[in-house]
Amino acid sequence: DAGVIQSPRHEVTEMGQEVTLRCKPISGHDYLFWYRQTMMRGLELLIYFNNNVPIDDSGMPEDRFSAKMPNASFSTLKIQPSEPRDSAVYFCASRWTAHTGQFFGPGTRLTVL
Amino acid sequence: DQQVKQNSPSLSVQEGRISILNCDYTNSMFDYFLWYKKYPAEGPTFLISISSIKDKNEDGRFTVFLNKSAKHLSLHIVPSQPGDSAVYFCAARAVGGADGLTFGKGTHLIIQP
16 A cells, blocks of 8 residues: 555645645545644644544634545645645544554645745 | 643664653543654654553564653663654544544654764
């Protein structure tokens, strides 16, 4: 298996633009998580899905952030409009119900100018 | 308010010696603890975990110790090898709560030759 796949790996955009980050979880995993890593706050959970259904989005910072999981093999995290303080590395992770450890993708480094 | 704290941002250890990484937590509802290892430009990789019903878990060169009364856990790596140089994250999961993990800010372990 290729592991968790994220795209793009790097994104540079201007303030006010819409940004869409993509994730393909490991096949067969029924949980998907979105995290954000910053120097100030470390790794923070934004939202997670179970069987494609959002379970907890209390970590989503603002209404500008939204996430979807239309099927078991794809999820998106969208920021509209983006702001410079959204600059961070965004990680997607997935896991199988019977295993607590999560498998992380390589991350998307987002820079908002 | 950080619920998982790694108070040492960095640690330098000589190759062949023991590396001890520490982690403290404040939330009594945490019932499962994990250690992740992260190389630059990669996502965190699951290393080892421990349930709150145990006080020790060992996997090869890696051992995690849990002291529930002190709300403290530690990761021991022995002997330390150059490939162990990475950032190590402590993470915890709350019983009956969200399936997402709460992470510490990480400790950068540097193995000196």
